[in-house]
Amino acid sequence: MSSIPKIVILGAGYGGVLTSLRLQKELNYNEADVTLVNKHDYHYITTHLHMPAAGTDNPENSRVNISKLIDEFKIDFVKSTVVQIRPQDRKVILEDGTLSYDYLVIGLGGEPETFGIPGLAEHAMNIRSINSVRLIREHIEYQFARFKREPSRTDYLTFIIGGAGFTGIEFIGELADRIPELCKQFDVDPQLVKIYNVEAAPTALPGFDPELVQYAMEVLKNKGVTFRIGTAIKECTPDGVIVGDGEEIKSQTVIWTGGVRGNRLIEEAGFETMRGRVKVDEFLRVPGHENIYILGDNSLVFNPEGRPYPPTAQIAMQQGVVCANNLVSSIRNQPLKNFVFSNKGSVASLGKGEAIGLAFGRKYKGRVASWLKKLIDIRYLFIIGGIPLVLKKGKFL
Amino acid sequence: MSSIPKIVILGAGYGGVLTSLRLQKELNYNEADVTLVNKHDYHYITTHLHMPAAGTDNPENSRVNISKLIDEFKIDFVKSTVVQIRPQDRKVILEDGTLSYDYLVIGLGGEPETFGIPGLAEHAMNIRSINSVRLIREHIEYQFARFKREPSRTDYLTFIIGGAGFTGIEFIGELADRIPELCKQFDVDPQLVKIYNVEAAPTALPGFDPELVQYAMEVLKNKGVTFRIGTAIKECTPDGVIVGDGEEIKSQTVIWTGGVRGNRLIEEAGFETMRGRVKVDEFLRVPGHENIYILGDNSLVFNPEGRPYPPTAQIAMQQGVVCANNLVSSIRNQPLKNFVFSNKGSVASLGKGEAIGLAFGRKYKGRVASWLKKLIDIRYLFIIGGIPLVLKKGKFL
Numbered sequence: 001m002s003s004i005p006k007i008v009i010l011g012a013g014y015g016g017v018l019t020s021l022r023l024q025k026e027l028n029y030n031e032a033d034v035t036l037v038n039k040h041d042y043h044y045i046t047t048h049l050h051m052p053a054a055g056t057d058n059p060e061n062s063r064v065n066i067s068k069l070i071d072e073f074k075i076d077f078v079k080s081t082v083v084q085i086r087p088q089d090r091k092v093i094l095e096d097g098t099l100s101y102d103y104l105v106i107g108l109g110g111e112p113e114t115f116g117i118p119g120l121a122e123h124a125m126n127i128r129s130i131n132s133v134r135l136i137r138e139h140i141e142y143q144f145a146r147f148k149r150e151p152s153r154t155d156y157l158t159f160i161i162g163g164a165g166f167t168g169i170e171f172i173g174e175l176a177d178r179i180p181e182l183c184k185q186f187d188v189d190p191q192l193v194k195i196y197n198v199e200a201a202p203t204a205l206p207g208f209d210p211e212l213v214q215y216a217m218e219v220l221k222n223k224g225v226t227f228r229i230g231t232a233i234k235e236c237t238p239d240g241v242i243v244g245d246g247e248e249i250k251s252q253t254v255i256w257t258g259g260v261r262g263n264r265l266i267e268e269a270g271f272e273t274m275r276g277r278v279k280v281d282e283f284l285r286v287p288g289h290e291n292i293y294i295l296g297d298n299s300l301v302f303n304p305e306g307r308p309y310p311p312t313a314q315i316a317m318q319q320g321v322v323c324a325n326n327l328v329s330s331i332r333n334q335p336l337k338n339f340v341f342s343n344k345g346s347v348a349s350l351g352k353g354e355a356i357g358l359a360f361g362r363k364y365k366g367r368v369a370s371w372l373k374k375l376i377d378i379r380y381l382f383i384i385g386g387i388p389l390v391l392k393k394g395k396f397l
Numbered sequence: 398m399s400s401i402p403k404i405v406i407l408g409a410g411y412g413g414v415l416t417s418l419r420l421q422k423e424l425n426y427n428e429a430d431v432t433l434v435n436k437h438d439y440h441y442i443t444t445h446l447h448m449p450a451a452g453t454d455n456p457e458n459s460r461v462n463i464s465k466l467i468d469e470f471k472i473d474f475v476k477s478t479v480v481q482i483r484p485q486d487r488k489v490i491l492e493d494g495t496l497s498y499d500y501l502v503i504g505l506g507g508e509p510e511t512f513g514i515p516g517l518a519e520h521a522m523n524i525r526s527i528n529s530v531r532l533i534r535e536h537i538e539y540q541f542a543r544f545k546r547e548p549s550r551t552d553y554l555t556f557i558i559g560g561a562g563f564t565g566i567e568f569i570g571e572l573a574d575r576i577p578e579l580c581k582q583f584d585v586d587p588q589l590v591k592i593y594n595v596e597a598a599p600t601a602l603p604g605f606d607p608e609l610v611q612y613a614m615e616v617l618k619n620k621g622v623t624f625r626i627g628t629a630i631k632e633c634t635p636d637g638v639i640v641g642d643g644e645e646i647k648s649q650t651v652i653w654t655g656g657v658r659g660n661r662l663i664e665e666a667g668f669e670t671m672r673g674r675v676k677v678d679e680f681l682r683v684p685g686h687e688n689i690y691i692l693g694d695n696s697l698v699f700n701p702e703g704r705p706y707p708p709t710a711q712i713a714m715q716q717g718v719v720c721a722n723n724l725v726s727s728i729r730n731q732p733l734k735n736f737v738f739s740n741k742g743s744v745a746s747l748g749k750g751e752a753i754g755l756a757f758g759r760k761y762k763g764r765v766a767s768w769l770k771k772l773i774d775i776r777y778l779f780i781i782g783g784i785p786l787v788l789k790k791g792k793f794l
Contacts, residue, residue, distance in 0.1 A: 138542035
């Protein structure tokens with residue numbers, strides 16, 4: 001039996017991949033036994049999924065085979081689905097096996113938060129994986145084909161996006177670009193197509209710079225989007241949604257981007273959670289479990305004003321770097337590093353050639369912001385896969 | 398008021414287009430006033446629709462704008478849907494107007510014959526128009542996307558084709574070619590996909606050369622198709638089909654190619670019909686209506702042995718030529734010409750590089766038959782649109 005510590009990383013999202021890459025670089029030969037577990041044999045670029053969801057890009061450009069990212073001589077990869085996390089036994093139950101660990105990194109990603117709105121879980125789609133965005137894309141195209149056979153059913157051509165956060169707004173920007181192409185392809189009058197964005201909060205992109213939000217809404221309105229801001233979805237049915245004061249918007253396509261909560265496996269593991277998330281300690285560990293780290297959507301990190309940072313790719317990546325550092329330090333009995341989020345800014349795309357952003361203490365909009373978005377995407381590809389990955393996947397940018 | 402005779406042609410299918418093209422060539426200036434009415438502003442190449450239905454070709458390659466075919470200085474084109482034919486008033490009621498005629502040519506195409514099988518009209522799709530094949534294509538892709546989100550639902554990956562006539566067999570050939578591509582695109586194990594061909598008759602391609610039928614079935618079986626020949630579909634449900642002795646085949650995709658009957662408008666016009674078809678006289682006219690011609694799926698023409706010819710593109714085209722000749726002769730008070738079908742043979746494609754055919758008194762199979770099929774398609778493009786159309790649409794062949 002080997003006596004070297006076993007590190008198990010659950011999930012190959014932003015946090016899990018960055019942890020893996022850093023460990024593979026920092027650990028010496030035989031210093032630890034690292035296993036990465038993921039449901040798919042690929043990593044996907046969640047921040048890019050709004051494009052394949054709308055059909056403005058191929059899903060292949062949003063995923064990278066894990067074998068291209070990690071060095072399988074240094075890190076074992078197991079393609080499996082996690083069924084249960086058992087901290088008391090230091091074990092993870094997979095659908096087809098069991099893994100023991102000394103250190104566990106949980107980067108499993110979250111689940112859609114439906115806030116108990118009836119019917120959303122059953123009838124709405126989500127932008128959260130390659131499979132889920134393929135479904136959205138095919139579903140949308142299918143509605144155009146159905147409409148041509150039942151021209152009285154204009155609800156086939158009504159698309160409702162619940163939530164006006166980053167994902168919702170970015171998806172709407174792409175969808176508004178795609179609609180004219182679909183209308184041409186299926187001989188549909190573009191006037192018949194409706195895109196609704198329904199958001200319960202009093203503004204789109206809550207918390208973002210109001211001037212930029214205003215700009216974004218103008219851009220999207222000019223592309224034909226109808227905003228219903230400050231309007232809650234009361235219910236989602238097979239026929240559409242009921243909003244605000246009982247008004248029904250008929251639609252066969254509801255895409256819910258209204259929120260993310262922690263993964264149910266986290267609660268089931270017995271950790272203390274808030275909306276399924278664990279308030280991790282300054283080293284990103286679960287309180288009371290010095291050998292378990294949580295990254296990304298399942299972790300809660302508070303800013304100096306005491307408010308939680310929203311879950312983004314940016315924070316998950318930074319967490320991955322600190323997590324890997326702390327794992328290596330633990331093994332070497334060196335002091336751990338505090339996690340401090342360094343906000344590099346954020347950019348939301350609004351379709352082809354349009355975006356808004358805050359970065360380097362400045363506001364950006366239009367074409368410049370759109371370039372900034374591309375730079376961020378290229379930077380990420382470079383970080384995880386170097387120049388070869390930039391050349392392979394960066395074409396689409 | 399003009400006193401020149403008015404010719405109205407209903408439908409721009411094989412028969413209507415050939416009639417129009419010949420009239421446009423033969424008629425002298427101001428000899429007649431010709432109007433072509435069609436639901437769409439394009440003609441579609443029905444014999445090619447199995448490809449866009451399976452997704453092995455773009456629907457654009459199966460249609461030609463009518464404005465590219467007819468000379469609108471010589472023939473008026475009306476894009477409208479026929480609602481009623483009133484022989485007693487010499488009028489045609491359109492959804493948005495009325496047309497009077499002196500001579501009427503009916504080439505409206507048929508409707509699927511469901512033989513009263515419960516559920517077929519509601520739950521099965523048909524290969525009969527650009528819109529219907531777009532629906533099939535999108536529907537099939539959608540099933541793959543749905544399966545990835547609900548992997549227990551293997552019925553999403555089961556495709557049932559009812560009918561093993563030319564359309565059914567040609568579609569199956571294409572679908573079997575498309576499945577591996579779709580499996581790759583959606584990360585689906587090809588072993589999970591099932592294609593069933595259910596045919597009530599004791600053989601596939603009834604009436605065709607048995608040796609060639611045997612060959613076709615071997616080719617398709619090798620591509621993974623399961624034949625259920627001599628098995629009737631008893632019922633089509635939202636969950637699949639019930640066949641033969643009550644066995645259920647679960648599927649979300651049933652495509653019915655089992656038969657064609659005449660258009661309901663023909664019966665409603667008060668003509669005597671058999672399965673919606675009119676047994677036309679030797680000049681292709683409706684008995685008792687010397688000024689009404691019927692071509693294609695709505696006409697019945699008997700061979701010397703007293704059996705009706707099956708409705709094909711080939712016979713409709715030949716009818717169009719004779720119909721135009723007889724219209725011109727009527728106007729000029731010249732004797733009419735009898736219609737005699739000259740069978741040039743037929744070829745059924747079985748997917749890429751495979752086909753079977755009978756032509757020039759010989760049997761063909763494999764690659765040679767597949768070339769023959771391409772030649773027939775090119776010949777048709779040439780007849781209706783000359784070299785420019787061959788160059789534009791012939792690329793796909």
